[in-house]
Amino acid sequence: MENISGRIRKLSDSQTMAMNQKSKDLQSQGVDIINLSVGEPDFHTPPHVKEAAKRAIDDNVSFYSPVGGFPQLKNAISKKFLHENELEYPPENIIVSNGAKHSIANAIMVLVDDGDEVIVPAPYWVSYVELVKLAGGTNIIIESDVRTDFKITPAQLEEAITPKTKVLLLCSPNNPTGTVYTKEELQEIVMILMRYPGVFIISDEIYEHINFIGKHESIASFGEIKERVVVVNGVSKAYAMTGWRVGYLAAPGWIVKACSKLQGQFTSGASSISQMAALAALGGDNTYTDKMREAFLRRRDLVLERAASIDGFVMSRPGGAFYIFPDISAFCGKKFDGNVIKDDNDFCLFLLEHAHVAAVPGEAFGAPDHIRISYAASDSILNEAFDRIEKALERLV
Ligand code: PMP
Ligand code: GLU
DSSP states (O other): OOOOOHOOOOOOOOHHHHHHHHHHHHHHHHHEEEEESSSSOOOOOEEEEEHHHHHHHHHHHOOOOTTTTHHHHHHHHHHHHHHHHHHOOOOOOOOOSHHHHHHHHHHHHHEEEOOOOOEEEEEOOHHHHHHHHHOOOOOEOOOOGGGGGTOHHHHHHHHHHHTTTEEEEEEOOOOOTTTOOOOHHHHOOOOOOTTOTTOEOOOOOOOTTTTTSSSOOOOGGGGTTTEEEEEEEEEETTTOOGOOOOOEOOHHHHHHHHHHHHHHHHHOOOOOOHHHHHHHHSSSHHHHHHHHHHHHHHHHHHHHHHHHHHHTOOOOOOOOOOOOOOGGGGGOOOOOOEEEEHHHHHHHHHHOOOOOOOOEEEGGGTTTTTTEEEESSHHHHHHHHHHEEEEEEETOO
């Protein structure tokens, strides 16, 4: 008899992962699906990183690593923070985990107690709210929409803060909107946070290198609040290494120690081979990353142009990441073969079935009536996807 814990029963499936799997299942049945659902670079891991991993296997780097990661990798991450972000995080303030998702999970588990409130600006990345639920916390959602470029205002933040607020979750460049906060906008948020010394900030900066508007700005660079910031990053997006599973966080020592305690019981250190690969990625230059960013920028412009020519798609101009997030409410209420498209879920299902294009419903990101389209695919695939979308939408009445 099935008897799952209440903790897991109240957890939802990851919609990004679910849509990706659905597309792959259909593809394996021979259906020609263009999968623009999951967010991962379509590029291969750089050759020097692959070589480092092969060397690590031959050199028998096959034993458990320290729970928090190999010292040489933590050193490289510390250097990365100094050189790329002008942030001082010595190795003891860093912990390596099994992907940035794991780093976020660690940080939430370590900071959030039963009944604590976590402020999550919407649209948000799918896993945040589920991890907060798992930790026993309450999600306090701040809404934003295309009119403010999906940015929250300082006034909205202040309104959301209560004596129970423990954490603010920030993500810039953002998944799913691609929104990038400027230094001035972060400064305004910091001004509010300075009045509430009990609020911690988990800053998800995994898309740092996929930023089209200039230098990456980290909220940890505001010295006034740095002692309350957890910076999360990893190698998945910057070095096309999603499957290698290496992420990290930098934070005050007591937070890192607590994450290490949790990780030591839950998973131990990340894969030893992958850590060696991550070391090579961080130790190399960023030529490969720069090339990927150039490609993403070109594709952003391509998909924006194609999407703008579809009557009914309303969207922002993303400053980073590799997603567009159109409002599709103009299509809700329309019919196909007598079936009404009620919402973004129906819309995505329609696209999957009739255009053979997979996207993710906005509801998964706390923004119903939107869909997320990943443009981490080649120009020709993106053009083909939009040809199909256009053709399918013409059939709606
Ligand atoms: N944060 C955001 C906003 C993401 O889009 C992703 C992508 N999966 C992650 C964290 C997790 O990345 P990782 O592959 O390193 O777990
Ligand atoms: N970050 C990617 C996405 O949002 C990967 C999926 C996931 O980790 O949930 O699609």
